[in-house]
Amino acid sequence: MAGNVFDLNDPAVALPDYIVVDTNIIVERVLSSLNVRLPVQNPRQSRQAAGFFQRLLLENSVGIVTPTAYGELIHVILGRLLKEYGLQQNPKLGAREVHKRFPGFIKTLEPTLRSLRLILARNGLKFVSMDRVELVDAIAPFDEYLITLCCDFGLNVGDARVLIEAQRLGIGSIATMDGDMQRASANFDIYTWL
Amino acid sequence: LLSKGIEMVAKREPKESSKHDVERLVAEYREWLQAERELHPFPGAELDAFVQSILSPEALIGSAAWGDDEEEEPELDGSNAANGG
Numbered sequence: 584m585a586g587n588v589f590d591l592n593d594p595a596v597a598l599p600d601y602i603v604v605d606t607n608i609i610v611e612r613v614l615s616s617l618n619v620r621l622p623v624q625n626p627r628q629s630r631q632a633a634g635f636f637q638r639l640l641l642e643n644s645v646g647i648v649t650p651t652a653y654g655e656l657i658h659v660i661l662g663r664l665l666k667e668y669g670l671q672q673n674p675k676l677g678a679r680e681v682h683k684r685f686p687g688f689i690k691t692l693e694p695t696l697r698s699l700r701l702i703l704a705r706n707g708l709k710f711v712s713m714d715r716v717e718l719v720d721a722i723a724p725f726d727e728y729l730i731t732l733c734c735d736f737g738l739n740v741g742d743a744r745v746l747i748e749a750q751r752l753g754i755g756s757i758a759t760m761d762g763d764m765q766r767a768s769a770n771f772d773i774y775t776w777l
Numbered sequence: 778l779l780s781k782g783i784e785m786v787a788k789r790e791p792k793e794s795s796k797h798d799v800e801r802l803v804a805e806y807r808e809w810l811q812a813e814r815e816l817h818p819f820p821g822a823e824l825d826a827f828v829q830s831i832l833s834p835e836a837l838i839g840s841a842a843w844g845d846d847e848e849e850e851p852e853l854d855g856s857n858a859a860n861g862g
């Protein structure tokens with residue numbers, strides 16, 4: 584299948600029925616909730632991410648979150664929560680230090696992360712479990728194919744894994760803020776902001 | 778190399794069964810979402826309020842979620858999302 588690049592700035596571009604959503608859009612949307620009380624660091628990305636989620640709901644499109652993207656999302660949010668806790672310590676601690684020194688605190692974050700997952704699901708995201716993206720054919724095993732995508736398309740490992748998972752799910756459309764992902768447009772429809 | 782990669786990807790078209798699986802998943806999800814909407818009609822506002830209740834803006838300062846701001850993992854960081862993730 585030959586893909587295309589679609590510009591989400593163009594109001595004429597409609598979202599497909601379902602689309603894989605890259606981690607960067609979700610993270611940007613979550614963190615944009617705090618922008619009301621902070622000089623905005625990335626106003627453009629923040630608006631784009633918020634607009635994308637509005638479109639998901641308005642256009643009745645479903646944002647598919649693959650296991651790799653979900654793992655990346657949890658990693659970032661957990662890091663922010665640890666950082667928040669570290670800022671309350673005297674002296675202040677970084678997230679990595681909190682992670683090492685306060686394992687009990689991490690346990691208390693479980694309900695928070697579960698709630699965030701549920702609220703994101705209400706915002707148009709369907710989280711897909713690992714067993715859904717298992718190998719569907721045997722032309723090339725995952726370990727070889729990952730190298731192919733990383734090296735031939737010039738993608739980082741996370742991006743390459745998201746593409747593999749999308750393909751295993753039979754989904755040919757990806758929404759991303761990552762310009763590198765456009766390199767995969769030979770085989771995927773890439774929805775991004777040009 | 779690029780053409781070889783594209784060729785490999787092209788050979789790995791998903792089976793029809795995986796498409797059907799996803800369509801079924803999406804249909805089930807839409808049903809769930811419709812029921813949730815009746816209970817939570819403003820999911821965007823709900824998300825904003827929840828995030829504001831668990832994080833302060835100070836947690837956004839600097840671009841690193843983990844570790845010191847000097848040792849970045851920018852590819853996973855929301856504040857640098859355009860470069861990765």
